Amino acid sequence: MNHQQCREVFYRLVSPSLPNEWEVDDALLPLSQLHQQQQEMLLAQVPVIWPISHSLCLYFIEYGVGALTLLKPHHLAPWVRAILGAYEIGGLHGARPLISDVRRTFLEPLEADGEVSLADISSHLSLFVSGVAGHSMQVAGDLLAHTDTTTIFLPERMNQFSTRPVNRLAYTLLVVLHQRFCAQGTLDAQPDSIAAGGAESDSSRSKEIVEPLPVIRFFNSFSHPVLAADLYLLFETARAMRWIHHELVGLSRQLAERSHEFMAHFSHTTMHTPATLLGEAATAILFGHQPVTQGAIHLCRMAATNHSAADSITAVADGYRLVADLSAPYERPFVLAFVGELAFAKAAGERERQRLQRRHRFISELAGLLARQIEPEEKMEGVRGRDASAAPPLVLLPADKEGKRRVLSSDNESRLLPEELARLAAAIEADLGSMPESYLSAAAGLAGGGISGDNGQGEDGATSERDNVLVLDEWDYRRSGYRLNWCQVREKPVESIRSNFVAAVLARRQAMILNLRRQFEQLRTDQRFSGRQSDGVDLDLDAVVEARCDFRAGISPSENLFVRLLRNDRDIATIVLVDMSSSTEGWIGTVLKEALVVLGEAFDTVGDQFGIYGFSGMRRSRCEIFTIKRLTESYSEEVRERLGAISAREYTRLGPAVRWAARLMKTVEARTRLLLILTDGKPEDYDDYKGEYAIEDSRKALQEARGDGLHTFGITVDQQSHDYLPHLFGEGNYIFVDDLAKLPHRLVEMYRLLTS
Amino acid sequence: MGLKQQRIEEHHITIEPFYLPLGSEIDIGLAAYGRQLPLLLKGPTGCGKTRFMHYLAWRLKRPLITVSCHDDLSTSDLVGRYLIKGSDTIWADGPLTRAVRAGGICYLDEIVEARKDTTVVIHPLGDDRRELPIDKRGEILRAPAEFMLAVSYNPGYQSVLKDLKPSTRQRFVSLNFSYPDPEREALIVVRESGIDEGFANRLVKLGAMTRGLKESGLPEGASTRLLIQTALLVQNGIEIKKACNAGIVQSLSDDSDIIEALGEMVEAVF
Known part of the structure; x- marks a missing residue:
C-alpha cells in the first residue's frame, strides 16, 4: 500500500474520528515503506489502541515500524498488551520505550524470563497438532500433560528450561508425544492376561466405568503400580520418539540441537534407584543422551525393540524385574513427570462419550433424512408426531462400488446416505465392528413417530417438544464437545404497538434516509440488456441499422452492434439478529431501534430479502427469538410498528440464537446469505453461560454458520471491552461502534460495503 | 517473434504428459471415449484433473480444447456468434462448436461456475443424441465419433447453490479424483520437480498435515500442485523453509493463527 492507501485504511479504522491530517501523515510515513503484510499487521492494532489513546496510537504507528523487524507474529498480541498495560500505569511517557526500544524493553525480558504460557500459543498449537493428527484436536491446560484422545492437556506454563525457545520446543514435543500416544494405540492397551475381563464394546452398557480398566488392573498387579505404569510410558515414549525421528525430521533436529539445554535441567545422580534408572533411560530416549548406567542401557535396549502397545506391555514385566531389584522406594523421575501421564480412564470415558455422540448424531440425522423424504417441508420444527407403528425397520447396505451407502426400508425403498452420514456410519462400524440394529430401529422410530427409542434421551430430545420449539446442542469448550439437546429455543411474535417512534425517526433522519435511498438504488440492478456492445447474445438492431446507414454514407461503421445481458441481480438474503437483553434498556435500546428503522428503509430500497429477529431469554430452557420481520414478509406498516415495540428483555445467550438463525437460513434460496448480529456486549446468561464458555459457544455457533x-x-456497541471480538467473530468480521449516535449510519454503511 | 499461433482445434499434445494413475481412471476414460460417453471429473483443486485430461488427449491423439467456466459465460461464448467485420456479417464458432467440428475433446473446467442456463446447452451433446443445436444458424451439428465432452468441478467448493443439476450430472461417467497416497504423491513431486526423494517425502508429509486442518478453518489443504511448486522453488536454490512459506503457508491462508500453525508444521517437518 502506498502512503495514500495507508491513509485511507487508517481513516477508515479510526472512523468516525477525524484526526489532523498532518499528524496522521507524519505517523504513516514510515509505514508506507513496509511490505503490505507488515502494514496490515500494524494497522490491525489501530482499532485496539485508538479508543484507549489517540496519541499513543499515532506514536505506535510511527515508531512501531522499527519493532516489526524484530518481532515474530506471535509476539504482536502480547506486545500490544504490554504497551497498553504500560500506558495505563505511566501514560504515554511510560508506554513509549516499549514501542521505540522494543528489543530492550520487551524482547530481552521475554527471552530472559523464558516462560511460555499455554494461553499464548494454544490456538495455533491445537491447529498444529490437528495437522499432525490429520483430524481436529484441541489443546487445553492442566497440571500434568495427558490426553483423552480428543484434547491434549498440557501444563499452563512452561518455565522449567532456561530460555524461551526451549520452553516453546518443550510444548511442541509434548503435544506431538501425546498425539502419538493416541495414534499408536498406547491408550488402548489390552494386557492379555486380564483381557478376558473384556473391553467396553457394547455401548448399551452402563455409561459409568466403575470397574478399573484391564490395563490399570495389570499395573496394579505389581507391587509398585506407578513404576510399572512409568515403564510402560517409557517404552511407548520410545516408540513415539522413533516416529518423530523418522517423520518429523525438523522437530527431531531441533531436539538434538537443544539437547544439552534440556539435559541441563534433567541432571542425574549416580545413585542406582529405579527412579534414576528410568530417568536416565527417559532422557536418553527423548534427548539422545548416551546412557552410562548398565540398567538404563538395558532399558533403552528393551525400548528399542517394541513395535506395538502389546510389545510394550510385555516388556513391562521384564523391565520391572530389572529395576525393582533395587528395592528403593519409587518416586517418579522429573523427566517422566515432564512427559506426563497416560490417562487411560479419561481416554476410555472420552471414547464412550464419542460413541454416544456418534450414536445420537447418527440416529437423529438418519431420522432427519427419512423424515425429509416423507414430508420435505418439515424443516424448522423437527419431527412431529405420527403413528409410531408405521415406523419401518431399516437395513444398512454395505458400500457399493462407488463407495455410496444406502439404507433399505421395509417397503424396499433404498435411500442414499449423504456423504457425512455415510462417514458417520463407517466410523460407528469401525468402532463397534458392525452397525447395531438398535441404532437403525431408533432412527426409524424417530422419523416415524417421534419416539426415539433412545433410552432416556427421548424426554428432552429434539422431538418431544411442541411446534416452534427447537432443541439445540451447545458447545462446551472445556470438554471440546457438544452438550446435546441443551437449549430450547422458542420463536415468539412481537406484538406491534401503535406509536410515533418510527415516524419520528423517519422525520429526524430524513436527510440521511434520502441519501441512503439514493446509494442503495444504485445497487439495485436487475437483469437488463445493454446495447452497443462489441459482442453479446444478440444483434442490436438499432446499431446495425445505423451502421448500415453509416456504411452507405461512406462513414466507417461502428462494430459495436450487440446487446449483452447484464445480470447484476442482487441475490442476497439477510437476517439481522438483535440483542434484546436487559442491558440494552434505555438509550442504547433507542439507538438500536433507530438503527434498525434506518436499515429497514435501506433494505426496502434495495429490495433484498431480509428478516429481523430479536433474541433474549433466561437459562437454556428458555431461549427466545422474537420475530420482528420474517424473511418472507414485506416491510409493511405493521413491521414498522413492531420495530417500535422492541423492548429490552432478559439475557444474551448468543449461541442458540445464531444456530437458530443458521437453520432458518438453510431453507432460504439465495446466492449470498448474510447473518448480521447486533449486540451491546459479551454473550451472557443467568446460568453458567458466561465468560469464556459463552464466548466459545457463540464462536462455535458462528463457525458452524460459516x-x-x-x-x-458482528456489530457491537460494547462500551466496556471489545478485545474478545476478533476471537468471537473472526478477524475482519466485526465492527465496533464507539459513538452510539453514529450507529444507524455505520450499520447501514456496513451493510452496503458487505453486499456491494 | 518466433511465436507460433495455432488454431485451438489443431492444438495436439505431442509430448507425453506425466500422469501417474491412481486407480482405473485411464481405463475408464478410454472406455468412455470408445463408447462415446461424456466424462465428469470431480476432486479438490490441484489434484490432477486437468493433467489427466492432457494425458487422455495425448493417448487418444485428439486436440484438447479447454474452456474455463465463469459466471458470465453465455451460450454464445460456447457455441458461437455472428460478428461484424467491416461490412460483412460472419459467423464465428465458439470453442464447443470447434471441438465438435474437429472431433476434439472439449474440456469445460469448473463447470459449476457457469450459469445454469449455459450448462444446459451441453445436454443434447451429453447423451446418445450427441448433437449440438446451433439455433442462430438453424443447424444441428452431429458430433463425430472422435469428439468427447469432459467437464470438471470441485465438490468442496462454495455453497449448495453451486452444485450441478441432476439433469446435467446424470449424463456423465464420473471419475472421482483425490490427493494421491503419500508414496505416489512423493513420486509425482519427484518426477515433476526433480528434487530428491527424501525431500519429496517430507514435503508430502507437510501436505498431509495441512489437509488435517479441514475442520479447523482451512477448508482445503495444500494441493499436489502447491507441493510441486514449492519443490521447484527449492530446486532453484531458495532455502527450504522460505520456499515452504512462499509456496505453501502463505498460499493457503491469511489467518494469522493458521499461518503460525503451518509455520510450526514446516519447522517440525524440515
Missing part, C-alpha cells in the same frame, strides 16, 4: 455457507458479521 460452515453452512453463511456470511456472519
